[in-house]
Amino acid sequence: MALLTVQTVSLTGADVTVAAAGAGGDTFVNDGKTAIKVVNAHSGDWVVSIARNRACNQGFTHTVEETVAAGTTEFIGPFPRDEFAHIVSVSYDGVTALSIGAFHLAE
Numbered sequence: 001m002a003l004l005t006v007q008t009v010s011l012t013g014a015d016v017t018v019a020a021a022g023a024g025g026d027t028f029v030n031d032g033k034t035a036i037k038v039v040n041a042h043s044g045d046w047v048v049s050i051a052r053n054r055a056c057n058q059g060f061t062h063t064v065e066e067t068v069a070a071g072t073t074e075f076i077g078p079f080p081r082d083e084f085a086h087i088v089s090v091s092y093d094g095v096t097a098l099s100i101g102a103f104h105l106a107e
Contacts (some may be wrong), residue, residue, distance in 0.1 A: 001027060002026050004019075004027065009103050017101055018039050021099060030041070030084055036103075036104055038066075038076060040072055041052065045068065047068075048065070050063065050088060050089070050090050051084075051089045053083070
């Protein structure tokens with residue numbers, strides 16, 4: 001499990017870089033304005049799972065699951081700190097040709 005470096009996106013722009021998704025999952029520091037970029041260069045779909053650390057407003061602790069279709073890029077987030085806490089854990093049902101990057105939306 002790797003700790004992703006959170007990159008900053010501002011009015012001047014940013015090229016959010018991605019790295020290979022970790023077979024054991026990845027984590028990132030969350031400030032409530034942090035999101036992830038997931039690039040699937042594989043020929044099949046992959047499911048990205050983001051664990052909630054706290055119960056939602058309905059009282060349940062869900063895992064957010066997003067299917068990233070083959071050959072697509074998805075942006076997921078931001079992740080409210082009251083549900084996802086300070087450290088967010090991300091896991092995958094496969095990592096072949098799957099890349100991820102974390103970014104902070106600056107004001």
